[in-house]
Amino acid sequence: MGRKNRHIFQIETLPLGCDGCTGAMMVRSVKLANDTHSQRTCSMKTYNPESAPEPEAWLELDEQERIVLVEAWHRAAHIKLPNVTAHAAFHTIVENQIALNLEPVVRAMHRLTTAGLTRHDAIHAIASVVAEHVFDVLNTGKRDDTDASQARYLAAVERLTAATWRESGD
Numbered sequence: 141m142g143r144k145n146r147h148i149f150q151i152e153t154l155p156l157g158c159d160g161c162t163g164a165m166m167v168r169s170v171k172l173a174n175d176t177h178s179q180r181t182c183s184m185k186t187y188n189p190e191s192a193p194e195p196e197a198w199l200e201l202d203e204q205e206r207i208v209l210v211e212a213w214h215r216a217a218h219i220k221l222p223n224v225t226a227h228a229a230f231h232t233i234v235e236n237q238i239a240l241n242l243e244p245v246v247r248a249m250h251r252l253t254t255a256g257l258t259r260h261d262a263i264h265a266i267a268s269v270v271a272e273h274v275f276d277v278l279n280t281g282k283r284d285d286t287d288a289s290q291a292r293y294l295a296a297v298e299r300l301t302a303a304t305w306r307e308s309g310d
């Protein structure tokens with residue numbers, strides 16, 4: 141795993157409000173904001189988990205805008221969830237990783253959808269690994285460096301299969 145992934149997954153900031161979710165993306169957002177400056181019009185108005193958002197358009201949104209779009213889709217689809225905002229935040233984490241081309245996550249998406257999961261279910265499957273990882277970090281107090289933490293997460297994503305996901309859902 142290269143250095144470039146270092147800031148993609150700063151887990152400590154993720155579960156609660158994504159306050160400054162990832163350094164890399166913030167830098168990128170600022171850069172995009174400067175690049176596009178006056179003509180910054182959000183090209184992305186809706187989110188649909190069954191089709192991958194165009195990465196540039198997705199990453200151009202700030203974290204809160206992404207979560208709002210994901211929430212809106214779930215509300216419109218009348219999907220019952222205990223906490224739609226938390227659900228949307230996990231979707232957003234996974235979509236960010238795909239948009240940033242984090243290879244194990246991209247591979248997992250391909251593997252899961254090839255095995256018959258819908259894209260939406262595949263997002264949920266990967267999000268379940270994110271959630272486990274968050275739980276692990278919060279409960280064991282594992283505070284090793286970011287690279288080690290991310291390596292554990294990515295290894296778990298690599299192990300994820302449609303079969304293990306279906307079993308866990310029972």
Ligand SMILES: [Zn+2]
Pocket residue numbers: 189214227231260264
């Ligand atoms: Zn969902």
